[in-house]
Each structure stands twice: as C-alpha cells, then as structure tokens.
Amino acid sequence: MSSSTVEKVKEKLGIADVIGSYITLEKAGTNYKAKCPFHNEKSPSFFISPDRNNYYCFGCGAKGDIFTFVQEFEGLDFMGALKILADRAGVPLERDNPTFRTEREKLYIAMEHATLFFQRQLGAKSDARDYLKKRGIIEKTAKEWRLGYAPVEWKSLFLYLKTKGFKPEDIEKVGLIKASEKVHGDYYDRFRGRIMFPIFDPSGRVIAFSGRQFEPDGTQAKYINSPETALFEKSKVLYGYDKAKLEIRKRDFSLLVEGQMDLLMAHQIGLTNAVASSGTALTHEQLEILRRLSNKVVIAYDGDKAGVSAASRGWQLALNVGMDVKIAQFPEGKDPADLAIESPEILKASIDGARHIIDVELDHIIRNEKDPREKVLKIEKNIIPYLSEIQSEIEKSHFISKISHEAHIKEDVLWKEVRKREMLTRPITSTYRQPEAQKPAVPRRGS
Ligand SMILES: [Zn+2]
Incomplete structure (x- = not known):
C-alpha cells in the first residue's frame, strides 16, 4: 500500500x-x-x-x-x-496486487475469492434464492451481507481457487477444504449444498463462513461453521459486529440475537445495533468487545430460552463485568424472526420495553410456580447466581428487597445465600477477570 x-x-x-x-x-x-x-x-x-x-x-x-x-x-x-x-x-484502496505482500494477506484474498464464488453460485440458484425470500430476506439484504451458495459437488470451490493460483495448503489453512481420508494429497470442499453466510472481521473482511444445509450433503448438521483458523478466532467474533458497532454506541445498547437469520432480519427492519452470538455461549472476549461500546445489552432470543432457563453462565459473566442485562419478551409463541416479518412494530416495542434479567426471571417463577417450596428452590437455583454476580451492592439490595417482598423470603436469608455463593464463585470470578487485568495496554512502539 x-x-x-x-x-x-x-x-x-x-x-x-x-x-x-x-x-x-x-x-x-x-x-x-x-x-x-x-x-x-x-x-x-x-x-x-x-x-x-x-x-x-x-x-x-x-x-x-x-x-x-x-x-x-x-x-x-x-x-x-x-x-x-x-x-x-472515501479514499480508494488499490487492490488486486498480483503478488501477496504477506502470508496473511493471501489468506484474506482466498476468502474474498471464495465469497465471490459463492455469491455467483447463489445468483444462479433460484430455489435457494426463493428459500431466502420465503424466510423474509430481501435481495438488498442478501447482497449487503454477501450471502452465497456452495454447490453440492465435491470440489467445485477447491478447483476454482486452484485456477486462481491458490495452493491446496492455503485453501486448507482457511478451512474451506478438507483432506481426503482415502486418497493421499486429495481434498474436498467443506461446505457443500449449503447457503453461505460470510462472517466478517471488524473491518468487513471475510474471515469465516457459516453454511446452512439446503441440499443433502451426507451430514446431519443443519449448520456447519468454519473451523478456527489463523483468521478466525471464534471466541472473539460476533456476527454482524462490523456493521453494528457504530450503532451500538449511538443507541447506547447492543441487541443480542441468536442466529444469522435473526440477525439479518433485525438489520433489515432497522435494528442495526444487533449482533449474533451464533449459537455458542457468550465468551468473556465477546462481552468485552460489546462493553467498550455500551454497557447495556438487550437479549432478544427465541421464546423462553434466554431469561427463563437455568441461570446461564454468559449472563452471569455480563453482570459480573458490570453490564446492564435486559431481556426483551415477546407475545406468546412468537420469536424475533417471526415478528420481524409479521409485525416489526411489536418487535421494536418489545425491545424498548426490555426488563432486567432478574425481574424477568423472578416474574416467571412467581407466575408459574405455585408450590411454595419449589418456588424457593427455583429462586435459589435461577436467581441467586445472577444476584451474586451483580457488582453494585445498591443494586443487589434493590433486588433482594424485591424478591423478599414478592416471594415472601426473609431478606437476611437471601443475603446469606448470596454471600455463600459469592464465596464459592470468587476464585472463578477472579479468573474471568484476569484477561482484562493482564491485557497489555497497547503495544509500546519504540520502547
Ligand atoms: Zn490508558
């Protein structure tokens, strides 16, 4: 350059x-x-x-x-x-330099070629395009997110990238092909018969793919993702982050959805601060990435999954790093992707009306658990873990008096349980905090 x-x-x-x-x-x-x-x-x-x-x-x-x-x-x-x-x-970058400057750049360019290849294949595959349309994805969205299609043949991408001058080792390095177990030195495409969702780094370069099954490829997997590679460290990547980051800061919260489809639908209807964790549990790194832009996160997961499940480690982590975690609740039987198509206004209202994770969890238990002993046990199992992760004592005390009032448990008993749990989890908590404390501030150039 x-x-x-x-x-x-x-x-x-x-x-x-x-x-x-x-x-x-x-x-x-x-x-x-x-x-x-x-x-x-x-x-x-x-x-x-x-x-x-x-x-x-x-x-x-x-x-x-x-x-x-x-x-x-x-x-x-x-x-x-x-x-x-x-x-x-608005300064153009001279691209297509025929000699790659670095090994790493070569890998990025291989991914770029693969993306273009998949995009062209989707253009020629009308039933896959119809499927996306049926799921509510308009063409503009498909283009913007560079959706593609991986043909069902064994080596179409492999052969294509070879014609572009890439060596099998490099194509394997970015996780696009796998070595054949039968023929030594032979390879086949990892993604076949799949609708392809490129995963971008914060600058918008493609670093991985997630492929949704469309035609039978001999596996049972609905989704296949790229393996970890030199370009792709799963625990540090959030789908949609490159397009959502400035909006997260502007709106002062990140909207967390579950899968790629939910994410595309969210952005399509203007919820452009949405990112997706892509099915995996949230990691400390992902939370740190979001927290630097805004301390607030709203979870918009399908149905009952987020709040009203056993206390999840991801949300405990988020509370532990001092984030404000809220849950959007949807009308019975609806999930965010349905609502984005049928009634975006209701979806947006649910997000505006998102409530703190502990309030949601508590309501659910009080409403559904009639047996007093079961009620108390559920509070112990599903709420105390969250409570003990909250950093602010004032906030903690607010929730404790609320739980005491609504579930008829004495405040000092709740405090005792919370303190017990804090003692138990302290070593874990400090491990989770370590990366931050140990993180080198910034490379000391010239020192
Ligand atoms: Zn500093």
Whole structure:
C-alpha cells in the first residue's frame, strides 16, 4: 500500500471524529479527553490532540494516531485498520496486487475469492434464492451481507481457487477444504449444498463462513461453521459486529440475537445495533468487545430460552463485568424472526420495553410456580447466581428487597445465600477477570 494512501486518509479524517465515534470525548481546551478504552479507569486520563493528530494516555502509556487506535480498539492488523479508515474517508484502496505482500494477506484474498464464488453460485440458484425470500430476506439484504451458495459437488470451490493460483495448503489453512481420508494429497470442499453466510472481521473482511444445509450433503448438521483458523478466532467474533458497532454506541445498547437469520432480519427492519452470538455461549472476549461500546445489552432470543432457563453462565459473566442485562419478551409463541416479518412494530416495542434479567426471571417463577417450596428452590437455583454476580451492592439490595417482598423470603436469608455463593464463585470470578487485568495496554512502539 503506498504511503500516499495513508497520508490521504489522515488528511481527510479528524482524529477526534474517528476516536469520538468509538468512545465519548470531552472538550479540554484545544484537546479532548476521555476514559481510556485500553485500561480500566474511573476518571479520564486519555488525551487527544487534534493539532498534533495523536492521542496519549497518562494512565497506561497508550499512544498513536488514528491507525494505531483503530488497530488496537478493533483488534485488527494495519491493513484492516486502513480498510476501515479508507472506506470512511472515501479514499480508494488499490487492490488486486498480483503478488501477496504477506502470508496473511493471501489468506484474506482466498476468502474474498471464495465469497465471490459463492455469491455467483447463489445468483444462479433460484430455489435457494426463493428459500431466502420465503424466510423474509430481501435481495438488498442478501447482497449487503454477501450471502452465497456452495454447490453440492465435491470440489467445485477447491478447483476454482486452484485456477486462481491458490495452493491446496492455503485453501486448507482457511478451512474451506478438507483432506481426503482415502486418497493421499486429495481434498474436498467443506461446505457443500449449503447457503453461505460470510462472517466478517471488524473491518468487513471475510474471515469465516457459516453454511446452512439446503441440499443433502451426507451430514446431519443443519449448520456447519468454519473451523478456527489463523483468521478466525471464534471466541472473539460476533456476527454482524462490523456493521453494528457504530450503532451500538449511538443507541447506547447492543441487541443480542441468536442466529444469522435473526440477525439479518433485525438489520433489515432497522435494528442495526444487533449482533449474533451464533449459537455458542457468550465468551468473556465477546462481552468485552460489546462493553467498550455500551454497557447495556438487550437479549432478544427465541421464546423462553434466554431469561427463563437455568441461570446461564454468559449472563452471569455480563453482570459480573458490570453490564446492564435486559431481556426483551415477546407475545406468546412468537420469536424475533417471526415478528420481524409479521409485525416489526411489536418487535421494536418489545425491545424498548426490555426488563432486567432478574425481574424477568423472578416474574416467571412467581407466575408459574405455585408450590411454595419449589418456588424457593427455583429462586435459589435461577436467581441467586445472577444476584451474586451483580457488582453494585445498591443494586443487589434493590433486588433482594424485591424478591423478599414478592416471594415472601426473609431478606437476611437471601443475603446469606448470596454471600455463600459469592464465596464459592470468587476464585472463578477472579479468573474471568484476569484477561482484562493482564491485557497489555497497547503495544509500546519504540520502547
Ligand atoms: Zn490508558
């Protein structure tokens, strides 16, 4: 990439605008200050100087320009940060360099070719397009999210990528093919007969795929996902994040949906702060990614799954890192994807009316459990774990007096249970917090 591209991008974008789209800035003379996104702090020691076009944190020493900021904040390499910023500045990036600059870049380009291949296949596969239409996905959405189709043949993608000059080892490295068990040195496509959902990194580059079964491929799996690769670390990726991130900050909450289809429908009707965990349990890393943009998360999962299930580790984690976790509840028998098609207004109202996870859980138990002993046991099993993870003692006490009142349990008994649980989980809690504490603030360039 020529240095003039970098300079052009720098000229067009103000550092305060770029950083201000990720974190909240306060004016401080001719500079700006903010709470540092790279270390945990209560009062701002992160300063941005528009004159010098740089930032510096007096707390952790983080420093740099718009490129280092985006790299660090988004967890990207330089090329990824450049892509985000060049798009934003409207500066075209010279692409199709025939010689790959780095091994890693070669892998990204293989994924890009695969995406284009799948997109073309979908264009020629009318029954797959009809299926998407029936599920409510309009063409514009399919294009925007670059949906595709993997033919049912054993090696169509493999052969195609070979004609593009990729070696089998590289195609295998990004998880698109598997080595044959029968013929040494032979390979076959991992995704066959599937509707393909590309998974993007924060800069919008394709790093993995999720394939939904459409034609029989000899497996029973409804969804197949890319394996972990050099480009794809599952625990750090949220589907839709690249398109949702700025909206999460603007609306000050992230909307968490379950699967790819739910996600596409949400964005299609304007819920553009939605991300999907793609069926897996939420990880600490994913929560941290969301928390930096907003402390609030609203869960919009199917039916009864989210709140009214046994207390889930993912939400305990979220409460534990001090997040505000709310649950959107839908009319009986409806899930978010149905509502997005039938009555988007009801879906949006359910999200606006989302309630704290403990309130939802408590209501459910009080309403459904008539036997007093069962009621108490359920509270112990499903609510105490959440309660003990809440960081604020004031909030804790608010919920305890509410539970005491509604379930007729003495407050001191509830406190005792909560403290007991806190003692039990303390070692676990501290392990979960470790990554944050140990995270190097920012690469110390030149030191
Ligand atoms: Zn800092």
